[in-house]
Amino acid sequence: MSGDLISREPIAMEEGAELLRFSTCGSVDDGKSTLIGRLLYDTKSIFEDQLQHVEDVSRRRGDEYTNLALLTDGLRAEREQGITIDVAYRYFATPRRKFIIADTPGHIQYTRNMVTGASTANLAIVLVDARKGLVEQSRRHSFIASLLRIPHIVFAVNKMDLVGWDEGVFRKIEAEFRNFASKLDVQDIAFIPVSALHGDNVVTRSENMPWYQGAPLLHHLETVHIASDRNMIDVRFPVQWVIRPQSAEHPDYRGYAGVVSGGILKPGDEVVALPSGFTSRIKKIETFDGPVDEAFSPMSVIVHLEDELDVSRGDMLCRPSNKPVVGQDLDAMVCWMADQPLTPKSRLALKHTTRWVRAMVTNISYKLDVNTLHRNESVPSLGLNDIGRIQLRTTAPLFYDEYRRNRTTGSFVLVDESTNATVAAGMLLSEPR
Amino acid sequence: MISYQLGHLKALEAEAVHILREMAAERERPVLLFSGGKDSIVLLRLAEKAFRPARFPFPIMHVDTGHNFPEAIEFRDRRVKELGERLIVASVEESIAKGRVVEEKGPRASRNRLQTTTLLDAIEEHQFDAAIGGARRDEERARAKERIFSHRDEFGQWDPKNQRPELWNLYNTRLRKGEHFRVFPISNWTELDVWAYIREEKLEIPSIYYSHEREVFERDGMLYSRAHFTELLPGERFFREIVRFRTVGDMSCTGAVRSGARTIEEVIEEVAASRVTERGATRADDRFTEAAMEDRKKEGYF
Numbered sequence: 045m046s047g048d049l050i051s052r053e054p055i056a057m058e059e060g061a062e063l064l065r066f067s068t069c070g071s072v073d074d075g076k077s078t079l080i081g082r083l084l085y086d087t088k089s090i091f092e093d094q095l096q097h098v099e100d101v102s103r104r105r106g107d108e109y110t111n112l113a114l115l116t117d118g119l120r121a122e123r124e125q126g127i128t129i130d131v132a133y134r135y136f137a138t139p140r141r142k143f144i145i146a147d148t149p150g151h152i153q154y155t156r157n158m159v160t161g162a163s164t165a166n167l168a169i170v171l172v173d174a175r176k177g178l179v180e181q182s183r184r185h186s187f188i189a190s191l192l193r194i195p196h197i198v199f200a201v202n203k204m205d206l207v208g209w210d211e212g213v214f215r216k217i218e219a220e221f222r223n224f225a226s227k228l229d230v231q232d233i234a235f236i237p238v239s240a241l242h243g244d245n246v247v248t249r250s251e252n253m254p255w256y257q258g259a260p261l262l263h264h265l266e267t268v269h270i271a272s273d274r275n276m277i278d279v280r281f282p283v284q285w286v287i288r289p290q291s292a293e294h295p296d297y298r299g300y301a302g303v304v305s306g307g308i309l310k311p312g313d314e315v316v317a318l319p320s321g322f323t324s325r326i327k328k329i330e331t332f333d334g335p336v337d338e339a340f341s342p343m344s345v346i347v348h349l350e351d352e353l354d355v356s357r358g359d360m361l362c363r364p365s366n367k368p369v370v371g372q373d374l375d376a377m378v379c380w381m382a383d384q385p386l387t388p389k390s391r392l393a394l395k396h397t398t399r400w401v402r403a404m405v406t407n408i409s410y411k412l413d414v415n416t417l418h419r420n421e422s423v424p425s426l427g428l429n430d431i432g433r434i435q436l437r438t439t440a441p442l443f444y445d446e447y448r449r450n451r452t453t454g455s456f457v458l459v460d461e462s463t464n465a466t467v468a469a470g471m472l473l474s475e476p477r
Numbered sequence: 478m479i480s481y482q483l484g485h486l487k488a489l490e491a492e493a494v495h496i497l498r499e500m501a502a503e504r505e506r507p508v509l510l511f512s513g514g515k516d517s518i519v520l521l522r523l524a525e526k527a528f529r530p531a532r533f534p535f536p537i538m539h540v541d542t543g544h545n546f547p548e549a550i551e552f553r554d555r556r557v558k559e560l561g562e563r564l565i566v567a568s569v570e571e572s573i574a575k576g577r578v579v580e581e582k583g584p585r586a587s588r589n590r591l592q593t594t595t596l597l598d599a600i601e602e603h604q605f606d607a608a609i610g611g612a613r614r615d616e617e618r619a620r621a622k623e624r625i626f627s628h629r630d631e632f633g634q635w636d637p638k639n640q641r642p643e644l645w646n647l648y649n650t651r652l653r654k655g656e657h658f659r660v661f662p663i664s665n666w667t668e669l670d671v672w673a674y675i676r677e678e679k680l681e682i683p684s685i686y687y688s689h690e691r692e693v694f695e696r697d698g699m700l701y702s703r704a705h706f707t708e709l710l711p712g713e714r715f716f717r718e719i720v721r722f723r724t725v726g727d728m729s730c731t732g733a734v735r736s737g738a739r740t741i742e743e744v745i746e747e748v749a750a751s752r753v754t755e756r757g758a759t760r761a762d763d764r765f766t767e768a769a770m771e772d773r774k775k776e777g778y779f
Contacts, residue, residue: 062484063483063489091751091752093754131622132618132622134614135614135665157642159642163644164645164646271480284498284502285528289530291532293530297530301527303646331526340481343491344494344498344526396647398502452645455644457645464653466641466643469644
């Protein structure tokens with residue numbers, strides 16, 4: 045990995061280039077960090093001082109190659125142990141798109157950090173070692189990606205150099221995974237044979253694998269269609285903050301600030317405020333830069349209504365004919381993230397959109413075996429990194445959608461009120477039981 | 478046809494505005510840290526986007542080492558006045574006078590490290606429970622690991638191995654008494670994004686970001702500005718050079734780069750073509766050890 049001097053080229057970003065957030069996952073030693081290093085290196089996104097640093101440290105440690113993993117393993121403990129503990133975020137851009145990488149750990153004990161990285165991703169790259177094929181962690185990670193409704197998954201079959209660039213090996217892994225994936229809820233899956241170490245099919249097409257007709261990884265990342273992954277149908281506007289200046293200049297100003305979480309808002313639209321149920325019309329949609337004709341996800345805007353309603357943080361605006369589910373009995377998939385197990389009767393704080401409520405676990409339906417997707421219905425509790433289906437009762441109603449319909453209005457977190465630790469990621473299912 | 482796509486800068490802006498409003502709604506006593514540097518200049522604009530036409534629901538605070546660039550201080554005062562907001566200055570000079578910290582001696586002395594105590598003292602004095610900062614994950618590898626709502630214990634310490642999972646945009650803003658958050662709305666921005674945003678929003682920045690002639694001296698391969706406290710080492714001398722700064726920090730540890738960039742366009746061109754990171758190029762404080770930033774952050778450094 046030495047040789048050519050890196051020169052960062054001026055980045056000529058297209059006007060309005062899209063942002064793609066992706067996470068990388070895979071088992072330990074499958075080469076995630078090397079792949080990211082390769083992407084950054086070949087897109088000329090590594091600076092000389094960073095590379096110099098990595099080269100110095102690699103040499104000092106006696107590594108055979110420049111260890112690109114050192115670019116992303118930023119904590120002392122990670123470097124000592126040579127493993128990734130927490131999510132690292134990395135950035136690069138091509139003229140077509142701007143990328144945010146969440147480099148997530150492969151170790152099973154850090155699954156919660158993987159879920160952290162995956163929760164905001166448009167796409168997940170699951171790395172598989174060509175010599176090993178599908179292992180537990182590859183199944184686990186693809187299942188989590190599907191559970192978190194990451195719309196696009198790329199299976200990067202890595203270390204093809206170590207299996208003689210053999211198409212048979214690649215096809216076997218592909219078939220094995222397609223079989224597993226048929227049980228998952230994923231729309232878009234791509235398979236790409238790569239060598240992260242040597243750069244084959246990462247940024248440029250590999251000459252070692254002429255049998256592969258598809259695009260290299262970067263090209264796929266640049267072109268995968270993400271525009272229709274958001275919900276543009278169901279209008280959802282959780283009120284985040286009420287803007288009411290106490291000034292002579294704006295005596296009657298009352299604007300509802302927040303992020304459009306679904307659908308398209310327009311002035312003149314009839315809206316209903318939950319939980320009050322009062323209806324009004326949108327008078328104006330405003331930003332610091334002036335009024336806008338339309339607002340859509342994920343814009344942060346200020347909505348003004350025709351009538352003076354009592355609307356505050358935690359309320360939600362939507363269309364009268366298209367309301368979310370309103371209820372206190374929730375049915376959800378959760379990933380449990382605390383050492384203390386989750387048991388029925390646990391009382392927790394719950395954050396959903398812009399509201400906090402208290403919740404009690406009323407039942408644990410089952411725990412999932414992420415390898416076989418088998419449901420174990422006779423578990424008394426969920427332990428650290430377990431994924432299961434639970435029921436909750438909240439102190440006040442939530443206005444929510446099924447997670448598969450809207451990742452914003454369908455997600456929540458649970459917080460232990462005695463420690464303030466975030467203990468679970470939750471995804472709501474359609475109908476309360 | 479409308480594509481209903483936000484360009485990447487607009488998407489980053491929307492995310493930052495959401496973070497600022499979330500913090501304002503859920504914390505009682507936030508404060509926005511402003512140094513006069515480019516990242517915190519962007520933060521002030523984002524706060525306008527989040528809260529105007531109302532006043533900011535927090536004061537602005539500068540941790541003044543007493544060794545800041547005069548141009549940055551002048552800019553700081555003018556900008557805060559234009560915004561009509563309240564400025565608190567926490568002074569390292571005062572911390573030294575009070576005996577809270579001991580000033581380093583000799584030609585290599587820097588007040589950068591002393592800022593930590595001054596910042597933590599100010600947070601305690603004003604009982605702030607959230608300090609909004611302009612740090613970015615692309616700056617440094619320890620920063621790349623940090624959450625947007627970064628939890629600090631009652632000693633102001635960051636525990637990198639025990640961070641709260643940060644899921645979707647559902648920030649867990651809960652604290653115990655005495656603890657606080659460092660909140661980083663522009664975590665996901667790169668240096669180039671910041672410059673592009675400054676161009677897009679036509680934001681004014683301190684003059685030292687643009688090319689100018691200055692009296693400097695060279696040390697360890699970096700160009701430092703002559704200041705009233707400068708002590709030269711044997712063999713060093715002052716000379717005049719055409720330079721600009723990529724970061725605005727304490728004068729004792731912020732290096733200049735040779736540059737002829739006089740406009741925002743030229744600055745962006747230069748940054749885009751640069752082969753070294755802004756910290757690698759201009760910050761001496763990150764060079765002490767392999768994990769210098771992580772170690773300082775654990776102590777409570779910004």
